[in-house]
Amino acid sequence: MWNTVVPRILQPDFTWPRTIHYKISEVTPAVPRLPGKTTRKAWGLFHKALYYLSEYYCSWFHIHFDPHIVQLPFGLVMKWTDRTSLEEAAAMQMVEAAGIPVPKFLSCGEHPADPSNRKYSILMTRIPGIALENSFDPFQADTEEPWLYELRTCLHSMRQWRPPCPTSICSAIGTCLRGPRIPCHIMGPFANKEEFYEYLFSPASSHGFKSITAYKQALSCARKLEHHSHRVTFTHGDFKAHNIMVDDDGHLSGFIDWESAGWYPEYWEFTTAMRFGRSSWWYQAASWMGGDQYSDELASDIALNLLTVDSYIAM
Template sequence: MYRSWMPSFLRPDFTWPRPMQSTICEVTPKLPHVPGKIKRRACGIFHEVLYRLSGWYCSWCDIPFDANIVQLPFGLVLKWTDRTSIEEAVAMHMARAAGMPVPKVLTCGEHPYAPFNRVFSILMTRLPGIALENSDDLLHVELEDPWLSELKKCVTSMRTWSSPHAQRICSVLGTSLRSTRVPNHIMGPFTDEEELHDYLLSPASGHGFNTTADYNQALAQATKIRKYSHEITFTHGDFKAHNILVGDDGHLSAFLDWESAGWYPEYWDFTTASRYGKNSWWAQVALWVGGERYDDELACDIALNSLTVDSYIAF
């Protein structure tokens, strides 16, 4: 329980709402100015002070301390993980500039000597809402509006953006992509889709199969992905239920965790959402917002997962 006399702006449930905009930009937002290394290092020192402050703050408010998503007063959150990057901050800025309900990036910090590869942090605003959860329930579209239609508007709009990197598969800055779907959780950049598929298929192994025939069947299915040609579109990269917050009014209140965002083949978000549960509630959401076109790609992706999961699941 929070202390009764505590001002609302000091409480850990204080937020800075970013209402869903009526129109989401369908033209690629301009890249923001990226702060220089000296400024990022200075902000990193400031973030380290906030990190220590959060331990005291969480104890004072009687809430758990989270070393990755660091809770602060005044409606602020410090994200500091081994996956946080300048690319994530830029992607968040672009999505927010387009009109999506995304936290506002305040400062970016660099930590060159931090352990466990926690070399970057982002100070941002906290948004309201409750995170969605996946389940085995059926999706009833009429019961999920308005947030479901608003999510579809976000996904559809950002898929119309034109990449400044031509057919390259890369982050918003043209650099490597971060994804939990690959070894070491980092890949690329790739010059084209063929190079991406070469990389994804390279760790294929028969380790998890009972027979050689089963392995060959899965490999044949996975390699069918090479037959299809796709547009390269702006992609969230980690399109999961827990990254979507819905407010008490039923509206989409936050679209979170842009650490994997970048330019991918158009199917990537939808197969990411469905590969571990094709008939789950969240997979039905992915189908409704645009994934119904990618059944063939999903079959390839599921086969690919069975061939390569040993290469990244331990990381």
């Protein structure tokens, strides 16, 4: 009933028209200048008011109220989780400046007194389309819709960007990195790969292995990562199917959730996507997009995961 009475701009599925970019810039975008703490705290008060507005808004339209991805009128959503950060806000603005389809960043709020440790919130536009889903269907590049080639172009272009320092492993603004697959979900910044690997291996444990021999074999396999000469490239950091949005025409409409983005060794993007489900559709898609050149790194990364999984799985 409401979809014929309520103005379209107020409805929960409204999205703003977006310009389609047929060429993604391979030139490193400028790092955005983020607002100061006082400004962020002022935006935080406004975002808090939007949070309460969303409770009524969702009730009015009979949709689920998500306290982490807050639905709003006028084609807006607000991300407010314990993982939302200034680093994510900066990464979103960088990739948007390069022409990659992402939610348009509007403001970043700071909440220093939030009891749930949700220190930052990001107000952005809603992305049209639906998220991809992984499956065990066979992958056939020739039969996929245009989103596949458009996403590969986005990845290729990002990987041409030059880091501020060729050896530094850090966020878009030179600070720490966050992610679901790293010890304590936060690390760095690191001046070089030696510091990076020292941190990654620090929680290695034989706890999950049936024998010391199996533990030593996994450690030896994982340590091979240290002997590769990898470039540092700009990386999404959580390259999974559910972070890819596709519109009704089969085009890439959004590349979302940049909370883990930053400058990583070049294999990190693909081994993140391919560590689980070797026979899955997404594993095959990621392999086709460039992951097939990192088979040795993938084996080492899987071994590293077995060695350190206790450091982040329960957090």
